[in-house]
Every structure is written in C-alpha cells, then in structure tokens.
Amino acid sequence: MPVATRARSPLLSRLARSSAFALIAGLGFAASTWGALTISSTATPSFAVALNGTDQAPTYSLAFTVANTGGGNNSGWRVNAAATQFLNGTNAFPTTASSVVTVPNPGSCTGGGCNTPTPSGLVVYPVTLPTTGGVAIYNASANTGKGTNVMTATVRVTAPANIIAGTYTSTVTLQVVSGP
Amino acid sequence: MRMRRILPFLAVSLLLLAQGASAAVTPQGPAFGLRAVGNPKLGYFVYDAKGGVVEKGGIWVTNTGDQVGDVKIYSADATTGSTTGTVYLTDATPNQVGRWIVLPAATYTLKPGERKLINFTVNIPASSAAGQYVGGLVAETVRQVASPKSGKKANVQIRVRDLSIVAVQVNVPGPQVAQxxxxxxxxxxxxxxxxxxxxxxxxxxxxxxxxxxxxxxxxxxxxxxxxxxxxxxxxxxxxxxxxxxxxxxxxxxxxxxxxxxxxxxxxxxxxxxxxxxxxxxxxxxxxxxxxxxxxxxxxxxFQSSKASQVALGVASPPGRPIWQYAAAGGVALILLIAVFWLIYSNRRLKRRTAAASPAPAPASSVDPIVAPMTATPAQAPAATPQPAAPTPTVDPAPVTPVAVTPVPPAPSVTPVPPAPTSSPAAASCGAFHYWVVDWDHPQVGIDGLQRYPHRCRNCGTEVLATDISDATTQADRA
CATH class of the missing domain: 2.60.40 (Immunoglobulin-like)
Structure with a gap:
C-alpha cells in the first residue's frame, strides 16, 4: 500500500508541477505581450495670479506617468504637449502664454526590467506650447524609458499685467507617441 | 537533476511575469495604452505600398489603470512640430493618412487590466504620389482633470487630456526627393x-x-x-x-x-x-x-511691460553708444565706493580719537586695519562689471541662461520674498539690468509661488524672483 502511494505521488506531483510552470510561463508571456505605451496624469495642476498691475510669470507642475510595458518596444518614445489659450469669456491670455521650462529626468522607475529615460537632446527648453497640435517636450532615446516612469514638467505661464479678474481655463493635451 | 532542468524555465517565466507586472504600478483612475500588433520592436506601423492598395493592421488597447473607464479610438494626421518632431493633429478632421485609416471609431468601456483588439485598414488612394506619409492611431482617455479654483483674483483651471498614439507610416514607392x-x-x-x-x-x-x-x-x-x-x-x-x-x-x-x-x-x-x-x-x-x-x-x-524699465540699455537714445552708459556706471560705482570709504574712515578715526589716550595720534600714522581699505578705490575698477566695454553684443564668455553658477544657497522654503543680495555694483546698472535666470532651480515660497535665481550679467545683482519684473523691482528696492 505504501508502495502504491509512492508510485502515484511522483506522477501526480510532476503533472501538477508541469501544469503550474506552463501556467506561469503562459501568464508571463501573455503579460509581456499585453504591455502598452500609456500616459496618464492624475494630478490637478493649478496656479494663482494675485493681480498687482505688472506682468507675472507663475509656474505650475504638471506630473505625468509614462508606462512603456511589455512588447519589447525598443525605439523610445516622445511626449508632445499643447495648451489652449487661457480664456475667461472674451478675456484671454496670450496664445503663447504657456511654455515648458524643464522636464527633469526621473530618479527611478518601477516595473521589471525598467530603466529611466535618457533625453535625446533634441528638445531645447524653454518650449513654447502651441494651442493646437503639439510640440515635443521630452524625447526618450531608444532602449530607454522602459517600465513606468513618473515625470514632472514645469510649465511657466505669462500672465500679462492687464488681465481682468476671473476664472481662466486652459486645456493641456499630452501625447505619448511611438513613431518616427 | 529535474530541478536543474526546471530552474531556467522557472527563471524565464518569472522574468516574463516581472516584465508584464510593471503595469501593476497603476495610476489612479483609468489609463489607456496602445500596442501595435505584429511590430513590437519598432512600436509603430510602416507600410510599403503603392497607391490603390489596402493594408490591414491591428492594435491592442489596454486599460492599465485601476478603474473602469472609457477610451475613444480614432485616427489623426501628423505634421511637423514647431521645434521639429512628429506631432498629431488630434483636434482637426483628418485629410490625409488619418483619413486613409478606416477603423470602427468608437468609445469602448474597459475594466482595469482588460484589453481589446481593434482591427483597421489603410486605404491608400490610387492617386498618391511617391513619398512618405505619416498619420496616427489615437487612444484618448475620456477623463478630464480639472484643478480646483484658487482663492486669488485670477483663478486658473487646467484640464488635461491624455493621448496615447501609435504612428502609421506609409511609404509609396517612386522617386525619392530629399530637399x-x-x-x-x-x-x-x-x-x-x-x-x-x-x-x-x-x-x-x-x-x-x-x-x-x-x-x-x-x-x-x-x-x-x-x-x-x-x-x-x-x-x-x-x-x-x-x-x-x-x-x-x-x-x-x-x-x-x-x-x-x-x-x-x-x-x-x-x-x-x-x-x-x-x-x-x-x-x-x-x-x-x-x-x-x-x-x-x-x-x-528682456523686460516687462513697465515702460520705465529698459533691458540691457539697448534702448538708449539714438547716437549714444551703450559703452558710454557702462563707463558712466563704472565711474559712479567708483565714486560710490570712495564716498563709503571716506565716511567709514572718518567714523573710525573719530571713535579711535575718543577712545584713545589724550595724546592725539600723529596724522601720518597708518592704522593697520584701515590701511588695506585704502586700496579699495584702486581695486574698484577691476570689480566693475564690463566697465568700458565698447559693445555688449560680443561677449567673450557667452552666458548660457540655464547655467548660472554664483547663486547663494537658499532655503528650500522661502518664508518671504527674499531680500536681494545686491552688491555695491548694482548701482552701476540702475534700471538697465540684464537678468540671467536659472530656471532649473526653482524655490517655492510659503506663498506658493516659485521663484528662480536671477543674476544681472552686468552688475552681478542676485535675487530670487518670479520673473524679471519682480527681480527688477527687488533690485530697485535695494
């Protein structure tokens, strides 16, 4: 009886182990191909202008997360940005009011096999944001920026001296691009 | 023995899992990413096709966020950004490659971790001339982040749109022209x-x-x-x-x-x-x-809208060279230092006379402390920034705006707008400051405003200010 038990047990355990490994490998392979290039910004950037009769240039921080996971994409990525004109009814800031002063490299990344992005050197700051389309504010070199990287752009806004008190609204569009 | 065979298999499996698990660092809310099917290394689509051909492709859309959400899928044309680089016209109706791409443009609802394969075709018009064309497939998170209203007089709200884009490049064969x-x-x-x-x-x-x-x-x-x-x-x-x-x-x-x-x-x-x-x-x-x-x-x-301020002195009256202003500033600086020295020497002399013995010191005696100061006026010209430069246009040592070095260390949280660390040379500039701003080292004050080290290239005045207008105001105040 004990002999029979010993004879079945290795077979069952081998089957179980093989199944488990196959499952893990399958899940891992699937996870690696399920990856995606994603940008997300959950922060609520804001700034305030205390009107004092002079031109002002307040700044705000725009945090965003770029996740380049799985898939083996090695060609790097680019973040483009645009900002619509600050409007309050018929009152407006200049169309070129927003400009990105800097986007520092993240100090660390998360995710298996991740690395921090290396700027390609093609972006020269400050970068004035257009109202439509976009302009590159960060360009990660090939083979960098894998995994999840949290980045922060400092955006400077030119608030002219003659703006009228009120609530001004602008929409910032962030594009993360895999392309030429 | 069996374990030795299994171990590499296990290691590879875990590595793959770890790679895929990077998506586990999920942002708050839904977030949607794209991945090109069939071209994982390049990350985007490149089709070599003649006009009249229909190409097929597919993209995976994945919700990498931690909440269910809606994603809008559509196509867009590409153009060259104002600083070069490909950008996508996501607010305009496509007219070129964005129009060639046919996909079931729609909004999908995906749970966290859920993905969806979306097939598309690229219908290259028969009349397409030889050359390269670029468009893109866009996944837009239907969620707008609006900042709260501030309590100041001019409230500012900023909404953010997140777009993930995979390019579609079409190469129509024929003569290639680079020009x-x-x-x-x-x-x-x-x-x-x-x-x-x-x-x-x-x-x-x-x-x-x-x-x-x-x-x-x-x-x-x-x-x-x-x-x-x-x-x-x-x-x-x-x-x-x-x-x-x-x-x-x-x-x-x-x-x-x-x-x-x-x-x-x-x-x-x-x-x-x-x-x-x-x-x-x-x-x-x-x-x-x-x-x-x-x-x-x-x-x-170089200057704010204040009409009284003129940057660099370049708006001088016609016919009067800038170097004359610089020379005048240098002379004024020397005179200022000389006046200070005279007043200081006079006071020290009076104090010593009052505190010393009744016998007055001989007029010819040299005070060992005061003596070094006698050299100050003679050294002043060397400290004068650009005392008699014929023109400021050709700078022997070009200054890179972001690389200002002699900024004194300041606390990370500035309690009040700091007093300018102005040097005596500030007087040589008057209203003609030429600010070099170190945008890389902002400091946040308790009033929530970020300030940057400003340094006048001409007179060396250094202040922490929100902008050049603020810097000039601080310098003038000093």
Whole structure:
C-alpha cells in the first residue's frame, strides 16, 4: 500500500508541477505581450495670479506617468504637449502664454526590467506650447524609458499685467507617441 | 537533476511575469495604452505600398489603470512640430493618412487590466504620389482633470487630456526627393530668451532629420567674424511641411540689422528605389536671410511691460553708444565706493580719537586695519562689471541662461520674498539690468509661488524672483 502511494505521488506531483510552470510561463508571456505605451496624469495642476498691475510669470507642475510595458518596444518614445489659450469669456491670455521650462529626468522607475529615460537632446527648453497640435517636450532615446516612469514638467505661464479678474481655463493635451 | 532542468524555465517565466507586472504600478483612475500588433520592436506601423492598395493592421488597447473607464479610438494626421518632431493633429478632421485609416471609431468601456483588439485598414488612394506619409492611431482617455479654483483674483483651471498614439507610416514607392528650403529669418522670444526663427520647409517627399548651424553677423559687415554661431540638431521633419525653427541665441543682440547664415545637412537617397534601402549621401542647403531687431522686440524679450524699465540699455537714445552708459556706471560705482570709504574712515578715526589716550595720534600714522581699505578705490575698477566695454553684443564668455553658477544657497522654503543680495555694483546698472535666470532651480515660497535665481550679467545683482519684473523691482528696492 505504501508502495502504491509512492508510485502515484511522483506522477501526480510532476503533472501538477508541469501544469503550474506552463501556467506561469503562459501568464508571463501573455503579460509581456499585453504591455502598452500609456500616459496618464492624475494630478490637478493649478496656479494663482494675485493681480498687482505688472506682468507675472507663475509656474505650475504638471506630473505625468509614462508606462512603456511589455512588447519589447525598443525605439523610445516622445511626449508632445499643447495648451489652449487661457480664456475667461472674451478675456484671454496670450496664445503663447504657456511654455515648458524643464522636464527633469526621473530618479527611478518601477516595473521589471525598467530603466529611466535618457533625453535625446533634441528638445531645447524653454518650449513654447502651441494651442493646437503639439510640440515635443521630452524625447526618450531608444532602449530607454522602459517600465513606468513618473515625470514632472514645469510649465511657466505669462500672465500679462492687464488681465481682468476671473476664472481662466486652459486645456493641456499630452501625447505619448511611438513613431518616427 | 529535474530541478536543474526546471530552474531556467522557472527563471524565464518569472522574468516574463516581472516584465508584464510593471503595469501593476497603476495610476489612479483609468489609463489607456496602445500596442501595435505584429511590430513590437519598432512600436509603430510602416507600410510599403503603392497607391490603390489596402493594408490591414491591428492594435491592442489596454486599460492599465485601476478603474473602469472609457477610451475613444480614432485616427489623426501628423505634421511637423514647431521645434521639429512628429506631432498629431488630434483636434482637426483628418485629410490625409488619418483619413486613409478606416477603423470602427468608437468609445469602448474597459475594466482595469482588460484589453481589446481593434482591427483597421489603410486605404491608400490610387492617386498618391511617391513619398512618405505619416498619420496616427489615437487612444484618448475620456477623463478630464480639472484643478480646483484658487482663492486669488485670477483663478486658473487646467484640464488635461491624455493621448496615447501609435504612428502609421506609409511609404509609396517612386522617386525619392530629399530637399530642404530656407527662406527667411526673424527674431523673437520672451522672458530673457532671445531667439532667431529660421523658416525651413521640407520641400522633398521623404522624412528628414537635418543638422546644421546658424551664424549671426552684422549686416554691415558680413565678412567679419560671426557674432555667434549656434549648431542645432533637428528631429523628424515631415515632407510638405514648413516651420519657423527657433534657435536660442547665446548672447543677446541689440537692435540692428543682421544676417543669419544657415546651413543644413541631411541624408538623401543616392538613387531611386525602396525607402530606406538605398545608399544615402549628405546634401546641404544654405541661405543667408537678413533680419532686423527693433527696440520693441528687445523690450518684449528682456523686460516687462513697465515702460520705465529698459533691458540691457539697448534702448538708449539714438547716437549714444551703450559703452558710454557702462563707463558712466563704472565711474559712479567708483565714486560710490570712495564716498563709503571716506565716511567709514572718518567714523573710525573719530571713535579711535575718543577712545584713545589724550595724546592725539600723529596724522601720518597708518592704522593697520584701515590701511588695506585704502586700496579699495584702486581695486574698484577691476570689480566693475564690463566697465568700458565698447559693445555688449560680443561677449567673450557667452552666458548660457540655464547655467548660472554664483547663486547663494537658499532655503528650500522661502518664508518671504527674499531680500536681494545686491552688491555695491548694482548701482552701476540702475534700471538697465540684464537678468540671467536659472530656471532649473526653482524655490517655492510659503506663498506658493516659485521663484528662480536671477543674476544681472552686468552688475552681478542676485535675487530670487518670479520673473524679471519682480527681480527688477527687488533690485530697485535695494
């Protein structure tokens, strides 16, 4: 009886182990191909202008997360940005009011096999944001920026001296691009 | 033995899992990403196809966030960004490649971790001319983040749109033409950054990434050594597009007439053939457009709207050279130091006379403490910034705006707008400060405003200020 038990047990355990490994490998392979290039910004950037009769240039921080996971994409990525004109009814800031002063490299990344992005050197700051389309504010070199990287752009806004008190609204569009 | 065989398998499995698990660091809310099917290394689609052909493809859309959400999938045209690089016109109705792409444009609802395969076709029009065309597939998170209203008089709300884009490049075979055209130059900029804008057009039919340089010379003496030469490297430049490419000047230029000698180098196919498969040669394009810098444009770049402030002293009355102002400033500085020294010496002498023995010190005796100060007036000229520079346009040591070094360490949280650490030389500038701003080291005060180290290149005054207007106000206050 004990002999029979010993004879079945290795077979069952081998089957179980093989199944488990196959499952893990399958899940891992699937996870690696399920990856995606994603940008997300959950922060609520804001700034305030205390009107004092002079031109002002307040700044705000725009945090965003770029996740380049799985898939083996090695060609790097680019973040483009645009900002619509600050409007309050018929009152407006200049169309070129927003400009990105800097986007520092993240100090660390998360995710298996991740690395921090290396700027390609093609972006020269400050970068004035257009109202439509976009302009590159960060360009990660090939083979960098894998995994999840949290980045922060400092955006400077030119608030002219003659703006009228009120609530001004602008929409910032962030594009993360895999392309030429 | 069995375990040894299994271990590598296990290691590979865990590695793959770890790679995929990077998506476990999920942002709050839904977030949608794209992945091109069938071209994982390049990350985007490239089709070599004649006009009239229909190509097929697919993209995975994945919700990498931690909440269920809606994603909008659509196509867009591409163009060249204002600083080069491919950008996508996601707010406009597509007219070219964005229009060629046919997909079930719709909004999908995906749970966290859920993904969906979306198939599409690219219908290349039969009339398409040879060349390269670029568009994109866009996944837009239908969620807008709005900042709360602030309590100040001018409230500002910022909404953010997140777009993930995978490019679709179509190469229509035929003669390839690499050609760039330079037509004009203008000057502009703001907040202390003077720029020359070179109007460049990709008049060929293929993508390019030119490199080049621009040399600025005075129009009256083009043959002389250039005032400054700035190299640059462009990103992707799409065919049939044109931009005003900005080049940051290292040294500010005063009003006058100039010539911008521009030279571009770029790769070009040496013979007709398939895209990217032929040998390439380097071609160049050059031009020397002239441009004029007006006083108004200088004011727009270097000073606020306060009419009383003039930057760099370049808006001086006609016919009076700038160096005269600099020399006058230097003389004023020397006089100021001399007056201070006289007052200080006089006070010390009186104190010593009162505290010392009744016998007065001989007039010829030299106070060992005061003695070194006697040299101060003689040393003053050396400390005077640019005392008699004939012109500020040619700076022997060009200053890079972001690399200001002599900024005193300041606390990370500034309790109040800090008092300027002005030097006595500040008096030499008067209202004519030329601020160099270190944008890389902002400091946040308790009032929530970020301030940057400002340093006047002429007089050395250093302040922490929100902008040059604030800096000038602080300097004037001191």
């Amino acid at each position: 760039f055209t330079i037509t004009s130059a203008t000057v502009g900029g703001s907040k202390g950054h003077q720029q020359v804008f070179i109007h460049v057009a990709n008049s060929g039919n293929i993508l390019g990434k030119p490199t080049g340089q621009v040399s600025i010379s005075k129009a009256s003496d083009v043959s002389a050594t250039a005032l400054e030469t700035i190299p640059f490297r462009m990103d992707t430049f799409l065919p049939h597009t044109a931009i005003d490419y900005p080049v940051q000047l290292k040294t500010a230029l005063p009003p006058g007439d100039y010539v911008a000698s521009v030279k571009l180098s770029y790769s070009a196919p040496s013979a007709t053939g398939g895209t990217g498969t032929t040998k390439t040669i380097t071609q160049t394009a050059s031009a020397a457009p002239s441009f004029t810098i007006s006083k108004k444009s200088v004011q727009q770049v």
